[in-house]
Amino acid sequence: MESIFKEIVQIMHQDYSGFKDKKGWDNPNYFLQKIKDLKVSNKLTKELFTEIVKDYLLDFKDQHVYFLQNDSVKTRKLELGFQVRRYDDRLYVTEVSSENRLKCGMFFKSLEGITVPELVELHKRLLFHESAERENWAHILSLYKYGEIEDLNGNQSLFQFYLYDKSPYSPTYSVRSISENILKMTITDFMDPEAISNMLNENDNLLESTEHWIIDVRTNYGGSDASFYPLLSYIMPEEGINLEDPEDKMLFNCTNENTVRQLIELDRDIENTQDKQTLLFLNVMKKEWERNKGKGFVEFNFEELFPTTIFKGKKTPNKIVILTDCMCGSSGDSFVEICKQSSKVTVIGRPTKGLNDYTNLVCMKWNNEFELMYPTSRLSRIEKGKGMSGIGIQPDIYIPWSPKHLEDDIDLKAAISMLTSLGV
Missing domain, CATH: 2.30.42.10 (PDZ domain)
Structure with a gap:
């Protein structure tokens, strides 16, 4: 286990996409000595080792970094x-x-x-x-x-x-009518592009005829940004918006090790995916990792995915409220950040989780006993002090959380009140 810890330190100092930004934040020798002392006294267990590694990783202050124990003893969650x-x-x-x-x-x-x-x-x-x-x-x-x-x-x-x-998680992708002119859409993750596409197709008539929408992503566990692209045609204004920001780039840390690990996961995802848009996204990612192997931090070429960065929307709906909270993260962060650029959208609630400074996670496993998940990309805006870690995407209308939220859906009421005041 001592050698595994040393590998983890090497990954966090070389392959983790935040290693330059957070150089000197960690103290690996302190935790390595703890492991050595437990080993000498014959008290080092897998459980203790896992806790020590988790404690070490806290130094990086990144909620996109996970360490798990996966042996047979831990299969029951x-x-x-x-x-x-x-x-x-x-x-x-x-x-x-x-x-x-x-x-x-x-x-x-x-x-x-x-x-x-x-x-x-x-x-x-x-x-x-x-x-x-x-x-x-x-x-x-x-x-x-x-x-x-x-x-x-x-x-x-x-x-x-x-x-x-542990209670099994069941995602929600739903649309329901609140009134003649208002509907509520709830999306608890962006992990299933096919399910989200089906939701839109099955409710096509309602979506096309309802002037005001409420999209609830207060709990959203993320997934793939590609899953929410079909929603953008409704969310963006008719005149369109250029979503490209020349001053904000996503840079991928294309070390040899990251490339090998990412390609293993991409090949598996490609084999298990049928959705055409998702397959295109995965194949472009695979090609870019292969092309840039060993080059360090590189901006990927996504022109094949986005021949234009200008997104034009439909006339209906004409106003959208998005409900947010700190349990909305990863692709949920991305969704809210993109939607905020639309003149149709008002965000109500609390800031999102703010996980996207460092993204595109990959997994390193040790004999199916332990696994480390860590980000391989970073946003260049971090260098300008404009990151979202610990801050999240800010709402347009902030409603602080209080115990009153347990008695009544205060956020939803605020959204309905605002939309009702607009009329048709």
Whole structure:
């Protein structure tokens, strides 16, 4: 495992697309010594090794970097069965899956006697120094056995945490009519271009005849940008918009190792894909990686994909509200950022997750026991201090999150109110 850690350090210092921007941020010797000490005392387990690597990777402050343990012991995925969000000094239950002892709106005042402000200070590296409404508490909760909770009637008690089989994720691609002139579209990821295309085709009449749209991507787990291209004809104005920014380039770190790893994944994706547009995208990516192997940071040529960067839209809809939150990331970030350029669009809610400074992830595996996922491309705007890490794509109308969101869909009401005031 010591040799694996050294390989990980080499990848983060050479192949990771943020290695130049973050040179000197990490302290690998400190973590390597921890591994050596555990090895000498015969206490080094795969689980401890995984935690040490994860701790090391936090130094890079990149939520697009993941390290996983994948052996047979870890095939059963477990979770606490609920999610929380911090507001002031409380952790409010915002979503319940398997943990049926909880209800949305209950809140934790402490974990094992440690108050929430103390927890924030104690785990600031895990929280990425984010603002309260952007913090991810899932991993921190898993470090504790119980918390002090207050229920909806004001009763306080100690609540012991249990682990449950992880609930299967089921994506949502839906369209429904809210009123004669308003429809709501919900897209929870951009992973399935065929499903999104089918959604548009099946609702063609409704989409073509409804003047005002609300697109809800408050929860969107990303996927492929190619999946949302069919939506742009509705979102962009009739006169068109040039989406090319000559001052903002995506640069791919074409090391030999990155190229080999990317080609393995691209070949697999090509074999398993039937959608023509997605296949074109994958084949262009493959050609560019092969052409630039070993050249370091390079801008890819996507002219075959985009012979023009000017996107022209339809007359209908004439106004679109996009609902966003910090659980919208990766391709979700891209979607919101592109849509904001349209005169039709108003973004309401909270800033997106902000993952796209470093993207195009690739995977390095070790004997099917461990795997490291890391980005291989970066945006040139980072050099000008215009990155989105920890900031996200800002909404046009900011609505701070509060526990009132658990009682009513405040964002949706704001969108409907705005669109209704416009008339037809």
